[in-house]
Amino acid sequence: MAVKFFGQFLVEQGAVTSEALLHAIELQDRTNLKLGEMAVAMGYITADDIERAHTSQLSKDMKLGDLLVDLGILTPSQLQEVIDRQKATHLYIGEALVKVGALTPEKLESYLAAFKVDQAPYVADRIELPEWLANQHLWETTVDMSYKMITRVLGIQFRPGKCQEVSRLSTNHMVAAMDLSGDAAARYLLSVSAGLQKTIAKAILKEDNVDQEPPEVLEDTVMEFVNIVCGNVVAKASQSGLSLEINPPITIHPALNGLPVPDCYRALLFPIHVSDDQVMELALFIKQ
């Protein structure tokens, strides 16, 4: 029911043991050269050049390849050649498992097909976003994953509203928030009314009635839902080569005049229309 890494799917299915998977990962580690290592192997740069670029990385927030070009160590076409060679020689986890004898090529094919079916629900649909936004694919995935989880995990039917930029999030019963950091920085926020908080609690706790539950349990269920969405977004982003970290979720009770967007952030609001009296809003405070 979640976004998975192929190796994890195989262990879960009992196709390979975690020990065999570990052997295959070790083979991948030995085979798949990092960008700098590949550039050295192709004779374009030396180990000293990598050291120089790493030192420079301390003051410049750039990826190694871009930095090597910026420093004049690699030309843009050499960088492209290195990236192409990395892709062409990359040993995938399935191939590594065949090489260590944990899977036959035929079994690999059939498990790859089953994996595709398992992960099909998480192929992203198109979401319209403003042009100024960087990392469009990541935020599109984030909003799309939220919609899919609201339907599948919470069982809530809704109509998504049009994305709008805002300077303040309107007040509501509670907001669950989670910070994302790494290759992109943002705060993910889900604002819910009291009625929808109970709907979420029923779905997460798998209870028909949550009227007797203490407020901290009800709040925790919304935070847990946010944790599930953001964790799966990080998993999906990692498949596109983006590295993100998440912090544990928090609860915010906005003031009557709402929640202001902090300096250095721009905020996108995605209204989620459930019913006239129940309000749910997804917001992304994206660091500029």
Next chain:
Amino acid sequence: MKKVLVVDDSLSVARQLERIINESGDLVCVGHAKNGAEAIKMNHSEDPDIICMDMNMPGMDGLTALRSLVVLDKTVKVVMVTSLGGVGDKFTEAIKLGAKNVISKPFEPDNVLNILRSL
């Protein structure tokens, strides 16, 4: 009956896991720790066979606790339960540190039981 310790800062996840475990008939939940440090203490006091542990917790996180647990107790089997299970690097790190498996959130009760029973 195999004894299971649940480690998660989320009250709702702990409740779900406790229920799945206690309704299984062959597993019993012996406690709930809210972070890695509590897990290490409760592993000593409750002596579980299996620990189901979240990765992302305030205070001592799950991977830090896993590093200590595998050194302190050679017999306990640790399964990570996390929304980050689909992140290849996190999954690999957990397995390399000695976790027996990683369960992704949202989880299905049958999947949790299959994994716990296979240990």
